Amino acid sequence: GIQVEQSPPDLILQEGANSTLRCNFSDSVNNLQWFHQNPWGQLINLFYIPSGTKQNGRLSATTVATERYSLLYISSSQTTDSGVYFCAVGDNSKLTFGKGITLSVRP
Amino acid sequence: GAGVSQSPRYKVAKRGQDVALRCDPISGHVSLFWYQQALGQGPEFLTYFQNEAQLDKSGLPSDRFFAERPEGSVSTLKIQRTQQEDSAVYLCASSSPLDLNTEAFFGQGTRLTVV
Numbered sequence: 001g002i003q004v005e006q007s008p009p010d011l012i013l014q015e016g017a018n019s020t021l022r023c024n025f026s027d028s029v030n031n032l033q034w035f036h037q038n039p040w041g042q043l044i045n046l047f048y049i050p051s052g053t054k055q056n057g058r059l060s061a062t063t064v065a066t067e068r069y070s071l072l073y074i075s076s077s078q079t080t081d082s083g084v085y086f087c088a089v090g091d092n093s094k095l096t097f098g099k100g101i102t103l104s105v106r107p
Numbered sequence: 108g109a110g111v112s113q114s115p116r117y118k119v120a121k122r123g124q125d126v127a128l129r130c131d132p133i134s135g136h137v138s139l140f141w142y143q144q145a146l147g148q149g150p151e152f153l154t155y156f157q158n159e160a161q162l163d164k165s166g167l168p169s170d171r172f173f174a175e176r177p178e179g180s181v182s183t184l185k186i187q188r189t190q191q192e193d194s195a196v197y198l199c200a201s202s203s204p205l206d207l208n209t210e211a212f213f214g215q216g217t218r219l220t221v222v
Contacts, residue, residue, distance in 0.1 A: 031209050041196055041216050043150075048210035086149055092202075092209050093163055094140065097149030 002027045006087055006098035013077045013105045021072040021101050023087030030091050032063050034072050037084040037100070046072070046085075077105045109133075111214035113199050119220045120189045128184045128217045132201030139182050140211065141174055142198040150198050156182060189221045 003026040013019055025032075034046040047054050047061040049070065054061055058077075063070040074081055082105045088095040112131040120126050132139050138157055142150035143166075152166040158179035167174070171190075176182040186193055196218050200211040 031211075033210060035213075041144075041218070043198065043213040045210065045212060088149075088211075092138070093155050094152040094166075095142075095150075095200075095211060096152070099149050 002029065002089060002096045004087060004089055004096050004098040006085075006101050008101065009099065010102045011104070013103065015077060015079060015105055015107050017077050017105075018073070018075045019077060019103070021074070021085055021087075021103075023070040023072070023089075023098060025068050025070075025087075025089045028065065028068070029089040031095065032065075032070055032087070032089045033095065034061055034070070035086045035088065036081075037086060039083065043086070074103075077103075079105045079107055081105050111199055111201055111212055113197075113214035113217050115217060116215065117218050117220075119222060122191060122221055123188050124221075125185065125187045126189055126219065128186075128197050128219070130182045130184070130199030130214060132180065132182070132199070133203075133212060136201035136203045136212075137179075138202045138209075138211075139176060140200040140202075141182070141184050142200065142213075143168075144196040144198055144216070146195075153184070153197075186219075189219075191221050194219055194221045 005024045032050045035043040051065045060073045084100040088097045141153040144150040155163040156176045171187045173185045196216040198216045200213045202211040
């Protein structure tokens, strides 16, 4: 099956700093999503981005499907950005998740 | 409804007990998925429905796990004779693949603890 690798596994930032989270995957896909899992366990949709670039406020994402990677950019980080960020890839019938990146933003 | 709804939010079961977890997908969403998330891990696929048809159940860990969606809307994941290793968060997701965007939306999950 598809392998998904996320890096770095853990990230500690000072409030206001910028960061880049990376997702590599082993096969071509037609679905790629980034999620933020909050402390209550809810998976919050950040981006649906099988290819191209999207921006939403302080967050943006880029997927280069031909090279099998995606990047999530967080600018001017806030303490509320803390949590686990998941990349998930797949097709219409299922998603394969990476192990997640734990982000801690310190005030 | 506005989002995917799961119930109960928390369930404690004694080992050997049967449990049933419910998922209400987003209204009109054709596809429904169940995932299992162990502590500190990413969610792992269990099974997939398109309307009432279960098209993929390759992720179900044993024959103690059974899922149904009889009318193509609400789904139930049933676990028989629960074991301690079944303790996890069970997540339900839905999507509408009738257009090019197949974005999946997740419920808040059911945290199952088997004691």
